[in-house]
Amino acid sequence: MTQSRSLEPDLVFAARLADAAWAAIRVHFRQLDGVDDKSGAGDTAAFDPVTEADRAAEAAMRDLVAAERPGDGVTGEEFDDTPSSTGYRWYFDPIDGTRAFVAGLPVWTTLIALVDPDGVPVIGVIDQPVVGERYLGWPGGARLDTHTGSHPIRVSDCEDLRRATIATTDPFIFTPSEQGAWNHLRATARITRYGLDAYGYARVAAGTIDLVAESGLKSWDVAALIPVVRGAGGLATDWRGNTPKLGGQIVCTSSQAVLDQALLALKRAAD
Amino acid sequence: MTQSRSLEPDLVFAARLADAAWAAIRVHFRQLDGVDDKSGAGDTAAFDPVTEADRAAEAAMRDLVAAERPGDGVTGEEFDDTPSSTGYRWYFDPIDGTRAFVAGLPVWTTLIALVDPDGVPVIGVIDQPVVGERYLGWPGGARLDTHTGSHPIRVSDCEDLRRATIATTDPFIFTPSEQGAWNHLRATARITRYGLDAYGYARVAAGTIDLVAESGLKSWDVAALIPVVRGAGGLATDWRGNTPKLGGQIVCTSSQAVLDQALLALKRAAD
Numbered sequence: 254m255t256q257s258r259s260l261e262p263d264l265v266f267a268a269r270l271a272d273a274a275w276a277a278i279r280v281h282f283r284q285l286d287g288v289d290d291k292s293g294a295g296d297t298a299a300f301d302p303v304t305e306a307d308r309a310a311e312a313a314m315r316d317l318v319a320a321e322r323p324g325d326g327v328t329g330e331e332f333d334d335t336p337s338s339t340g341y342r343w344y345f346d347p348i349d350g351t352r353a354f355v356a357g358l359p360v361w362t363t364l365i366a367l368v369d370p371d372g373v374p375v376i377g378v379i380d381q382p383v384v385g386e387r388y389l390g391w392p393g394g395a396r397l398d399t400h401t402g403s404h405p406i407r408v409s410d411c412e413d414l415r416r417a418t419i420a421t422t423d424p425f426i427f428t429p430s431e432q433g434a435w436n437h438l439r440a441t442a443r444i445t446r447y448g449l450d451a452y453g454y455a456r457v458a459a460g461t462i463d464l465v466a467e468s469g470l471k472s473w474d475v476a477a478l479i480p481v482v483r484g485a486g487g488l489a490t491d492w493r494g495n496t497p498k499l500g501g502q503i504v505c506t507s508s509q510a511v512l513d514q515a516l517l518a519l520k521r522a523a524d
Numbered sequence: 525m526t527q528s529r530s531l532e533p534d535l536v537f538a539a540r541l542a543d544a545a546w547a548a549i550r551v552h553f554r555q556l557d558g559v560d561d562k563s564g565a566g567d568t569a570a571f572d573p574v575t576e577a578d579r580a581a582e583a584a585m586r587d588l589v590a591a592e593r594p595g596d597g598v599t600g601e602e603f604d605d606t607p608s609s610t611g612y613r614w615y616f617d618p619i620d621g622t623r624a625f626v627a628g629l630p631v632w633t634t635l636i637a638l639v640d641p642d643g644v645p646v647i648g649v650i651d652q653p654v655v656g657e658r659y660l661g662w663p664g665g666a667r668l669d670t671h672t673g674s675h676p677i678r679v680s681d682c683e684d685l686r687r688a689t690i691a692t693t694d695p696f697i698f699t700p701s702e703q704g705a706w707n708h709l710r711a712t713a714r715i716t717r718y719g720l721d722a723y724g725y726a727r728v729a730a731g732t733i734d735l736v737a738e739s740g741l742k743s744w745d746v747a748a749l750i751p752v753v754r755g756a757g758g759l760a761t762d763w764r765g766n767t768p769k770l771g772g773q774i775v776c777t778s779s780q781a782v783l784d785q786a787l788l789a790l791k792r793a794a795d
Contacts, residue, residue: 283732352715356689357732358723359630359655384630384655418627424695425710439696444623447718452629461554461628 258341260367260375260391266321267365267378268387268398273317274310274347274363275382281306282383283357304354307331310347310363318343325367330473340370344476344499350422350450359383360452366476372499377480379455388455390484395458408487408507409460414514417463417507418444420453430522431468431502434492437518438466454478454505458485463507464515466492472499488512492523529612531638531646531662537592538636538649539658539669544588545581545618545634546653552577553654554628575625578602581618581634589614596638601744611641615747615770621693621721630654631723637747643770648751650726659726661755666729679758679778680731685785688734688778689715691724701793702739702773705763708789709737725749725776729756734778735786737763743770759783763794 281304311331318327319335326337329345343366348354350361359381367376379388387398388406397406411417419442421427427435439445446453446462451474456462458481475497479489482505492502494516502524506512552575582602589598590606597608600616614637619625621632630652638647650659658669659677668677682688690713692698698706710716717724717733722745727733729752746768750760753776763773765787773795777783 283730352689352717355715355732356691356717357727357730358717358720418623420627444626446623446627446629449629449719456628459554459628461626 257369258339263367263376264389264391266317267367267376268389270314270317270343270345270365271363271378271380271382271387273313274345274365275380277309277313278306278348278363279382281309282354304348304351306354307348307351311345314343314345314347314365328472330471342368344368344374344473346451346471346473346477349474350448350452353448353450358448360449362451362455364451364473364477366473366480368476368499374476374479374499377477377484379451379458379477379481381452381455386455388458388481390458390479390481392480393484395481395484397459406459406485408457408482408485409463411463411507412510414438414441414464414511415443417442417511418446418461419464419466420446420449420456420462421465421467422448422450422453427468428522434518434522435466438464438515441514450474451478454482457487457505457507458482460485460507464504464511466502466504466515466519468492468502470500470503475499475503478503478505490516492516492519494520528640529610534593534638534647535660535662537588538638538647539660541585541588541614541616541636542634542649542651542653542658544584545616545636546651548580548584549577549619549634550653552580553625575619575622577625578619578622582616585614585616585618585636599743601742613639615639615645615744617722617742617744617748620745621719621723624719624721629719631720633722633726635722635744635748637744637751639747639770645747645750645770648748648755650722650729650748650752652723652726657726659729659752661729661750661752663751664755666752666755668730677730677756679728679753679756680734682734682778683781685709685712685735685782686714688713688782689717689732690735690737691717691720691727691733692736692738693719693721693724698739699793705789705793706737709735709786712785721745722749725753728758728776728778729753731756731778735775735782737773737775737786737790739763739773741771741774746770746774749774749776761787763787763790765791 324339326342346364595610597613617635
C-alpha cells in the first residue's frame with residue numbers, strides 16, 4: 254500500500270461525484286420507467302426496487318474515478334469491484350433508500366465514501382439533491398452544503414435516551430432478537446422515525462436525530478455514514494460498541510451516554 | 525347559510541396563508557427552542573411535540589383571515605374556533621407531522637383547507653416549504669407549485685394493491701383490529717412507507733404513492749387532504765368506503781380498484 258494522501262482534493266472530487274450522480278438520477282426521479290425487482294417478480298414481500306437511475310448514476314461515478322483516480326478501487330451495488338493500486342477504495346450507493354425513491358419521497362440519498370488502505374472510511378458524502386442538502390464528513394469535521402451556503406454541522410447535546418429522537422429504516426426487517434432490542438429503544442426514546450435510510454444518519458450529524466440503529470447493511474450503505482457522523486462529533490459502532498465493520502449491524506449516536514444506554518439493549522441482539 | 529362563492533380568489537388566498545405560515549415557521553425549523561409536551565412531561569410514550577412555530581404560524585394565518593375573510597370561521601389545532609357568518613370555515617394545521625419537524629425531516633407539511641356551508645372541503649393545500657413543494661386541490665383539479673413552476677398532478681394508474689406503494693404514519697398507534705387490517709394491506713402491497721403524515725396524501729395526488737390509510741385523525745388533519753386527492757383524480761373515503769367525516773379513519777387511493785381491494789381488510793376494523 255501507499256502512504257496516506259491529502260484528503261482535501263478527494264473531498265472536492267467526492268462532491269463532483271455527487272453532482273454526476275444527480276445529473277444521471279434527476280431525469281428519473283418521480284418519472285419511474287425502469288423499476289426492476291431483484292428478488293424475482295413473484296416475491297412481493299422481498300421487493301427490492303432498482304431503477305435505471307441507480308445504474309446510470311453508478312456508471313457516471315465510476316467513469317469519473319476511472320478518468321481522474323485511475324489507481325483507486327471502486328465498490329458499488331450495481332457493478333463488480335474494480336481493483337485498487339493505491340490502497341484507497343471508493344464506495345458508491347447511488348440511491349440509498351430505493352423504496353423512498355420509488356414512493357417519490359425526498360429522503361433517499363446518494364452515498365459516496367473513500368476508504369483508506371487500513372479499511373477506515375475517511376471521506377463520506379450523504380447527498381439529498383431534491384431538498385438540496387449535501388452532508389460531508391472527514392477526519393475532524395463535517396459540514397452541510399445547501400443552495401444558499403455551507404456551514405459546519407454538529408451532533409445534538411442529547412445525553413439521555415429518554416429524551417432522544419431515534420430512527421431505523423424498517424421495524425419489520427429485524428430478526429426477532431433485533432426486534433426485541435429495537436422495541437426497548439423505541440419504548441424508551443421520545444420520538445421514533447422510520448424509512449429514512451441514510452438520511453437519518455445525516456440528521457444525527459446535523460443534530461436533530463440522536464440515534465440510528467440498523468442491521469443487515471452492506472459496505473456501500475455504511476462507509477459514507479461513518480465519516481459524516483464522526484466528523485460532526487458523533488459515535489459510530491457495531492451493536493457491541495466496537496469499531497463497526499463495513500456492513501451488518503451499526504448504531505450511531507450523538508453522545509457516549511446515549512450509546513451506552515442503547516447498548517444495554519442492542520448488545521443482547523449483537524451478531 | 526349563503527350561496528356558494530367563486531373559489532378562485534380563495535385558492536390564491538390559501539397560497540398566501542401558506543406563505544404566511546412558512547414565514548413564521550422557518551426561523552424555528554431545525555432550531556428548536558420551544559418543544560412542549562402536551563401530554564405531560566412524564567409521559568414519554570405519548571409525547572406530542574408542539575413548537576412555538578406551530579402557534580406563531582396559526583396566529584399569522586388567523587390574522588390574515590380576520591383581515592381579509594372576516595366572515596369566515598376558523599378551526600385549528602392551537603386556538604379556539606371562531607364563528608362563521610358566511611358558512612365557510614378555514615381549517616389550519618400549521619405543522620402536520622410535528623415528530624418529523626422535531627427530527628428535522630422535510631416531510632412535515634402545513635395544511636390549509638376551506639370547507640363550504642355543506643361541510644364539504646372545497647380547497648386544500650398541502651405545503652412542504654423546505655423542499656419547496658405546494659400541493660393544491662379544488663373541485664376538478666389539482667396542481668403542484670414549486671420554485672421552478674406549476675404543473676397539474678394526477679394520481680397513478682395503479683389498479684392492483686399487490687403492485688401498490690402504500691403508507692401510514694405510525695404502525696404502532698392503530699388499535700388491534702386496525703393493526704390487523706393494516707398488516708393485511710402491508711403484506712399485500714409492494715412497498716410500505718411510514719412517518720409521512722399528510723405528505724403521503726400529497727404523493728398519492730402526485731402519483732407516486734397509491735394508498736394511504738390512517739385513523740384517529742382530527743378535522744384539521746383531514747380537511748386539506750380531500751380536495752387535493754380528489755382534484756388529482758383519486759378517492760377519499762372512510763374505512764367503509766363512505767364519504768369521509770372530517771376526522772377519524774380515512775383511506776385515500778389512486779383508483780376504485782385499489783380502494784375496493786383495501787376495503788376488504790379495512791371494513792373489518794371500521795368504526
